[in-house]
Amino acid sequence: MKIVEPSVFLVGETRVHEPGLQAYLAHVGAPDWQTDAPSDCERISEVMGRLCYRSFEPGMNPNVTRVRQGSGPYLENILKVGHGSVLEHAWLNFIFADVSRVVTHELVRHRAGTAVSQESLRFVRLDALSAYVPMHIRESEEGMEVFVRTVEQLEEVQQSLAKLFAIGDEERFSEKKKLTSAFRRVAPIGVATTIGWSCNIRALRHVIESRTDPHAEEEIRLLFGKVYELVRGRYPNLFSDYEAEMVDGLPWVRTGCRKV
Numbered sequence: 205m206k207i208v209e210p211s212v213f214l215v216g217e218t219r220v221h222e223p224g225l226q227a228y229l230a231h232v233g234a235p236d237w238q239t240d241a242p243s244d245c246e247r248i249s250e251v252m253g254r255l256c257y258r259s260f261e262p263g264m265n266p267n268v269t270r271v272r273q274g275s276g277p278y279l280e281n282i283l284k285v286g287h288g289s290v291l292e293h294a295w296l297n298f299i300f301a302d303v304s305r306v307v308t309h310e311l312v313r314h315r316a317g318t319a320v321s322q323e324s325l326r327f328v329r330l331d332a333l334s335a336y337v338p339m340h341i342r343e344s345e346e347g348m349e350v351f352v353r354t355v356e357q358l359e360e361v362q363q364s365l366a367k368l369f370a371i372g373d374e375e376r377f378s379e380k381k382k383l384t385s386a387f388r389r390v391a392p393i394g395v396a397t398t399i400g401w402s403c404n405i406r407a408l409r410h411v412i413e414s415r416t417d418p419h420a421e422e423e424i425r426l427l428f429g430k431v432y433e434l435v436r437g438r439y440p441n442l443f444s445d446y447e448a449e450m451v452d453g454l455p456w457v458r459t460g461c462r463k464v
């Protein structure tokens with residue numbers, strides 16, 4: 205048995221199509237508009253927000269005499285007033301590796317603004333098992349012994365079943381799939397696996413807030429603590445309202461602008 209921790213890989217993010225954006229800005233009468241947004245996700249969010257009131261420059265809309273300058277102040281106000289739909293335009297693509305089926309089962313409950321591709325344990329045969337060991341178990345010598353022994357026994361069960369049904373000699377993929385699916389039923393829910401998870405920024409904020417909460421499960425708190433660290437550094441203006449407090453050794457990410 206291998207002991208693992210969730211890993212977060214940001215593998216994609218929304219990108220501005222420069223000629224298209226410049227053409228739109230010329231069309232709307234703001235050809236010289238620029239922003240200091242540190243990322244394209246922040247830039248897209250700002251553009252989508254500003255187009256609502258034509259607030260690229262004062263005077264474009266006769267009702268608007270002043271505009272907020274800069275990505276930071278602009279997006280800070282979007283968060284403050286709860287104009288969350290603006291944050292649905294920018295998408296991020298993550299791969300979470302070495303996460304348990306406990307985590308993936310919780311994660312897929314978040315449906316709005318997300319997309320999921322999950323490693324298939326009908327196709328991918330479990331020969332060796334990896335698992336995250338929760339804090340209470342980790343801190344107990346006896347608990348650790350029971351945990352590791354049990355996972356190792358279940359690993360042996362996978363190997364015994366594979367031998368019993370001679371899956372290694374099976375040529376037909378459809379049969380291998382049926383057998384692999386039958387064997388996985390005796391794998392633990394803590395088995396580590398992989399999930400591809402994409403989301404828009406609005407959905408991500410909601411998931412960070414709910415899944416780093418101290419009432420959430422330890423492994424998903426750890427996972428979204430890591431996600432938070434990554435996105436806070438990369439898209440600072442989309443998470444500028446967040447504050448993190450350590451609870452039980454994991455960050456609890458909080459904001460006064462809940463559920464934007």
Ligand SMILES: Cc1cc2nc3c(=O)[nH]c(=O)nc-3n(C[C@H](O)[C@H](O)[C@H](O)COP(=O)(O)OP(=O)(O)OC[C@H]3O[C@@H](n4cnc5c(N)ncnc54)[C@H](O)[C@@H]3O)c2cc1C
Nearest residue numbers: 310313314315316317407410411414415417418419420421
């Ligand atoms: C600490 C914790 C404990 C939990 N315990 C349990 C449990 O014991 N049992 C259990 O079954 N689940 C549990 N959950 C899961 C929880 O009930 C939600 O299913 C999960 O957090 C997904 O969040 P969401 O409903 O906000 O959906 P998301 O898909 O993240 O949606 C975001 C928001 O969009 C809106 N929305 C989404 N879908 C709809 C819709 N169909 N209709 C109207 N509005 C919609 C809602 O405002 C929603 O909050 C728990 C979650 C947490 C964080």
